[in-house]
Amino acid sequence: MDTVRGASAPDIEDILTAWAVSMPYDPVSRSALEAFLSNPRYCQTGSAAVAEKDGEAVGFAAGIAAEENAGWIPVFFVRPDLAGGRLADDLLDFVLEYLKRRGVTYVRAEPFEWSEARFFTGIDSRYSHILDILERRGFVRTDESQVDIVKDLRDFRPADDVAAARLSLEREGFTFTLCDEVTRRPYLEFLDKYFERYQGWRIGIRRQLEAGDLARHTLALLSGEVVGFCAFDKETDWYIWASGVREDLRLKGIGTILVYLALEEITRRGAERMLVSDCPIEFYKILNGRIERHYVMLGRKLGGAL
Numbered sequence: 001m002d003t004v005r006g007a008s009a010p011d012i013e014d015i016l017t018a019w020a021v022s023m024p025y026d027p028v029s030r031s032a033l034e035a036f037l038s039n040p041r042y043c044q045t046g047s048a049a050v051a052e053k054d055g056e057a058v059g060f061a062a063g064i065a066a067e068e069n070a071g072w073i074p075v076f077f078v079r080p081d082l083a084g085g086r087l088a089d090d091l092l093d094f095v096l097e098y099l100k101r102r103g104v105t106y107v108r109a110e111p112f113e114w115s116e117a118r119f120f121t122g123i124d125s126r127y128s129h130i131l132d133i134l135e136r137r138g139f140v141r142t143d144e145s146q147v148d149i150v151k152d153l154r155d156f157r158p159a160d161d162v163a164a165a166r167l168s169l170e171r172e173g174f175t176f177t178l179c180d181e182v183t184r185r186p187y188l189e190f191l192d193k194y195f196e197r198y199q200g201w202r203i204g205i206r207r208q209l210e211a212g213d214l215a216r217h218t219l220a221l222l223s224g225e226v227v228g229f230c231a232f233d234k235e236t237d238w239y240i241w242a243s244g245v246r247e248d249l250r251l252k253g254i255g256t257i258l259v260y261l262a263l264e265e266i267t268r269r270g271a272e273r274m275l276v277s278d279c280p281i282e283f284y285k286i287l288n289g290r291i292e293r294h295y296v297m298l299g300r301k302l303g304g305a306l
């Protein structure tokens with residue numbers, strides 16, 4: 001028999017099994033799933049659902065009603081062979097009904113902040129069956145520019161044109177440097193003032209600076225004020241996870257110089273490759289790296305009948 005029902009902690013084992021079958025490009029750990037299901041910011045009664053076929057879990061979905069009128073579906077999957085059927089629609093409807101009850105009028109199928117709820121970094125374009133369901137149910141593609149890039153650093157040399165651009169900006173009074181004890185505070189003030197909307201970044205950067213390795217951030221300064229940054233870190237591999245430039249100073253090459261300075265530092269620390277995940281290709285094309293994954297973001301209005 002096919003059923004869709006609310007998901008809770010005792011379902012973790014079944015969800016992990018179904019996840020491994022249906023989401024091969026997005027492995028999830030038990031601890032991440034546990035953290036998700038037990039965090040009231042992401043999961044509330046009726047916000048996450050399991051789809052079952054003959055008693056076996058074959059799908060999982062969750063909705064987050066985070067802001068006034070705005071909701072997210074940070075995860076949604078069913079076994080590929082069931083994507084064309086009623087069960088997939090019922091699973092999606094379960095979550096959409098929840099979001100509607102919470103007053104959501106626009107829902108996004110895309111990552112929710114930079115948080116533990118970030119199972120998808122958008123929907124990998126290879127999950128065509130998931131995209132089919134969402135599009136069949138009225139979602140439209142809002143962004144297809146997000147990619148994961150791998151940059152091989154084995155023969156890395158700073159590019160000549162980047163070095164020339166840096167010299168020219170330095171003549172205008174800009175400086176480019178690794179973050180240190182002196183620049184740490186102006187850096188945080190810059191983020192609070194100019195990147196107020198990027199709450200996930202501000203929290204993540206503050207945490208990283210508190211953890212101590214300040215030199216995992218490159219900074220651009222003008223007259224002693226921070227005007228741009230690039231933040232990088234290491235898990236298994238080194239990766240760049242955020243970069244930003246003050247809006248009135250964009251498209252002058254500052255972002256590129258900050259990213260290349262980060263690459264120099266990452267190479268100096270012995271890395272042979274570096275990743276950028278879930279990033280806009282329009283900017284990170286500057287890396288000249290290998291594109292590993294493409295993502296699709298989708299959204300739809302919610303109101304009336306589903």
Ligand SMILES: CC(C)(COP(=O)(O)OP(=O)(O)OC[C@H]1O[C@@H](n2cnc3c(N)ncnc32)[C@H](O)[C@@H]1OP(=O)(O)O)[C@@H](O)C(=O)NCCC(=O)NCCS
Binds near residue numbers: 243257282
């Ligand atoms: C992305 C960002 C850091 C770029 O900084 P910048 O100093 O303007 O970047 P650069 O001047 O070095 O631009 C490098 C290239 O990227 C392109 N580019 C930069 N931002 C772009 C954008 N928003 N859309 C399209 N292309 C863009 C530039 O045209 C340039 O390409 P070109 O060399 O072919 O002319 C800046 O726009 C920003 O802070 N954006 C908001 C935060 C963000 O989205 N960060 C990226 C995700 S981590």
